[in-house]
Amino acid sequence: MGASVFDIFKVGIGPSSSHTVGPMRAANHLVNALAAEDKLAQVEHLRIELFGSLGATGRGHGTDRAIMAGLAGETPECADPSSLFTHAGQVAATQSLRLTSGDADTAIVFSPECDIIFAPFKRLAYHPNALTFTLTFADGSTRQATYYSVGGGFIVPDDGTGEPVRATLPPVDVPYPFASGAELVQHCVRANSPIPELVLANEIARGRTGVEVQAGLLNLWQVMTDCIDLGCRTEGTLPGGLGVQRRAKAHLAALVQQETNDDPLAGLDWVSLWALAVNEQNAAGGRIVTAPTNGAAGIIPAVLRYAMTRPRASDAMVVEFLLAAGAIGAIFQATASISGAEVGCQGEVGAAASMAAAGLCQVMGGTVQQVVNAAEIGLEHHLGLTCDPIGGLVQVPCIERNAVGATTAITAARMALRRETQMVSLDKVLETMMATGADMTHKYKETALGGLALSFAAC
Ligand code: SF4
Missing domain, CATH: 3.30.1330.90 (D-3-phosphoglycerate dehydrogenase; domain 3)
Incomplete structure (x- = not known):
């Protein structure tokens, strides 16, 4: 459903x-x-x-x-x-x-x-x-x-036999049920509507009014914004014993000082800052919006903040962005995985980058197909990404990885806007992510037993 x-x-x-x-x-x-x-x-x-x-x-x-x-x-x-x-x-x-x-x-x-x-x-x-x-x-x-x-x-x-309890609530009858990119596109074409309109109709069928959906999404954006701002004001060492220093505050000070900088890519430094700020807050156990996981919680706020620096930024844009990104998250949830313990970091940072790319492509005027293509590009280039957090903490590589994931999402959205076709479909790349995750040894699935986690321990 x-x-x-x-x-x-x-x-x-x-x-x-x-x-x-x-x-x-x-x-x-x-x-x-x-x-x-x-x-x-x-x-x-x-x-x-x-x-x-x-x-x-x-x-x-x-x-x-x-x-x-x-x-x-x-x-x-x-x-x-x-x-x-x-x-x-x-x-x-x-x-x-x-x-x-x-x-x-x-x-x-x-x-x-x-x-x-x-x-x-x-x-x-x-x-x-x-x-x-x-x-x-x-x-x-x-x-x-x-x-x-x-x-x-x-x-x-668990149902007591080693099997999960199957859904106990009766399924909600939504007007546009979808569990794949193909189904989502099909509904949009038939209804001649963009993705956010369909998702909004589904949310209304679940029992919220349109006004409540908008208010709920704007509240989530407020929590994301507060998290970015608090992360940018806070310094010190993150808990856990690794001695990782927060860097968002110093990074912000440096960016403000260089405001006259004519580097055409300076905007990317701001995107990185916002992602770092959120993930430092997350690593410190702070208030966060799970989007779609906590380890990858910095990508969507950073990309949405970037979207809000663009002309004609508005509350409506926030709502559109989150509805489109949420549609892609729902497809991950229905047919794939957003669990680092199941498929590695491709299911966390890969999923968040895919969702953020879709949200951004949507508010930049992408067609339905381009939005789904943006999600595909956002995930495709994270395939095989392992989860190997040093010391089992959500700090290294997670914090920086969100900054890189956010900039990848922006690139994915902008590439998707250039053409209507994509050789690999979103559904195919999700299938590939699951197959790749199944092939990964458990060392790379949130156990801190392989990759960077092991290299660091051995140093
Ligand atoms: S490396 Fe692991 S813990 Fe860190 S963000 Fe990726 S999936 Fe989450």
């Missing part, structure tokens, strides 16, 4: 959509389910196992902090990012954890050190990002609940 644009873009916290936001949502889901059954107060003990990629890089991605906060009732949308560190410290110091869902609340004895187990070498069949909660109740009974964090903050519960 395809995801809503508000599933693709959502407010969350850094540093990772699959390793921070998804696990927090899984914890929310668990406590809410227990409260609904009136079982929350009967929990006596809880053990959490993090498998595969969550086990390998969960410490660097703050997975443990996010889960503890989620169990205490915090949500990715509303949690104060800095409170996660404080909360985790309190749990460790008191060896006590609150389980909270609305008014239901209980405290259990809990040791993060002993009760959160990182198991990188155990991989569950359905997805490399899996976590299992094992609960012991006051009557001595036990229960397990497993969740898969499948990328972009999306979670899927």
